[in-house]
Amino acid sequence: MAAALKCSLKRIMIRQSSTFSTRYLTRSLHSTTQRFTSQATKFDEAKDRLSKLSEDPGNDVKLKIYALFKQATVGQNSTKKPGMMDFVGKAKWDAWNSLGSMSQEDAQLQYIELINSLVSADEGSAPSAAPGEYKTLIVTKEEGLCKIQLNRPAKKNAITVEMYNEWAAALIEADKDPKVVVTAVTGSGDYYCSGNDLNNFMGIDPKDMAKMADQSAILLQNFIEAFINFSKPLICVVNGPAVGVAVTTMGLFDLVYSTDRATFNTPFSSLGQSPEGCSSYTFPKILGPMKASEMLLFNKKISAQEACTLGLVTEVFPDQSFEEEVWKRVKAYSALPKGSLRYSKMLIRETEKDTLLAVNKAECNRLVERWQSDECVKAIMSFFAPK
The missing domain is CATH 1.20.80.10 (Acyl-CoA Binding Protein)
Structure with missing residues (x-):
């Protein structure tokens, strides 16, 4: 009796197991079929979507x-x-x-x-950016040209923390935008850029100096990296005097066009600071070691024509015809094949990219020390003292 019951239970368990396996297999096959059907549908939809690309x-x-x-x-x-x-x-x-x-x-x-x-x-993809989308810049895009215009004319386009962030963001956006072929940077008003807004250094509690220095170094390093990593042609249109980081970054542009009334000044030692923008590397290569030392160590201000003779500026234009001549030329560049321009720039610039990134980091590390030094603090306080 016990043996018969045991045998009966075994047959029931086998039937249940077989039924479970069949149900599981059926569900699995159904799920797999649905998955493949769904993927095949998405594949067909993707083929249809491909034809809708406008670019x-x-x-x-x-x-x-x-x-x-x-x-x-x-x-x-x-x-x-x-x-x-x-x-x-x-x-x-x-x-x-x-x-x-x-x-x-x-x-x-x-x-x-x-x-x-x-x-x-x-x-x-963003349409042409309207004034107001950035607080410190005017960014416009038209027929392959992205124009980034520094827009603090009342302050000679001095760079605030906000402008650093926006300028870097505008470069990254232009580099990613498939419609942008060439990007040009210029200033509003009578200055290209007067460098750092020294108000960035004011109102800081002495106990927060180290934190401020570290944060500022990160900000500057990220800003300069946006230039180093920019993969498309980048043109600097110098519409007036340029100071500090506005000058040092020119070594990272592919072309620099200047009005004849522009001047170029890097007064780092007079402010107790040190070079940035990879200029400690690019300026000796462009200007030669001695001329680079005149600018970076001894604060020499040079004219547009001298900057052109030394190789920092590509070409100088008469101020009265500057805007018309330069933008006509830059717009013509933006009609060139973008792939050819990009790959050609890569061949020219890529071999030095790692070096530039390392130089940028070293310069920012040194500035962390400089910004906390007595020399820098005294120089900035002297700048704001009543004349």
Whole structure:
């Protein structure tokens, strides 16, 4: 009796186990089928969305799209490599072949993500920025040209903490914007920029000096990195006198155009400070060690024509025709092929990028010490003392 009951229970357990396995397998298959159906639908939607892009994403991205599509629909590349003279066919073959044994499912997923990111960027790309979107800048975009204009004319465009942040943000935004080909920086009013607003140093409790110095160094380092990392042509349009960091960063631009009434001054030692903007590296290379020392150590102010002769300025224009001549030329540059400009700049600049980043960090570290020194504090207090 006990044996028969045990046998009966065993048969029931086997049937239940079999029923559970069948149900589990059915649910699993259903879930997998739904997942593949959903992914296939998203893949088809991504193909449709691709045709809605208003901007050409560039050859590199188009090759990646092609490769992922072929991998997703055909699988691993097993075709014969095109001949050397078939440049387009060879580029497409190489792009597809680079995916190796990636599964078709993974290729579909990457294709969907890439197309969605491109369409989102295209739909969300900012139109020409209207005055007021930045508090200290006027940023406009037109036909491939992004114009960043420092906008504190009553203060000679002196740089506040807010302007540092906005200027860096505007550079990063322009670099990421696929519609921007060339970016130019200029000033409002009669000055390009008078350097740091020394009010940044006022009203600080002595016990907070170390914290202020550390925070200011981070701010400056991030600001200069925005120039170093900028991958597109960057042009400085010097509409008037330039002082301090407004001058030192010129070594990080690709072109510097100046009005003939501009002057260039880096009065670091007179303020108890030290060079920044990578000028301790770029100025000796551009001007020569002795001329660089005259400016960076001994506060020599130079004219636009002298700056041009030394190589800091690309070309000087008469003040009366400056705006018309320069912007006509800059706008013409923005009509050039953006891929060619970008890759050419990379070849020219990329080899020194790590060096510039290291120099920037070293300069900012030294300034942390300088800003807390008695020399700097006394120099700034003397600047604000009644004349």
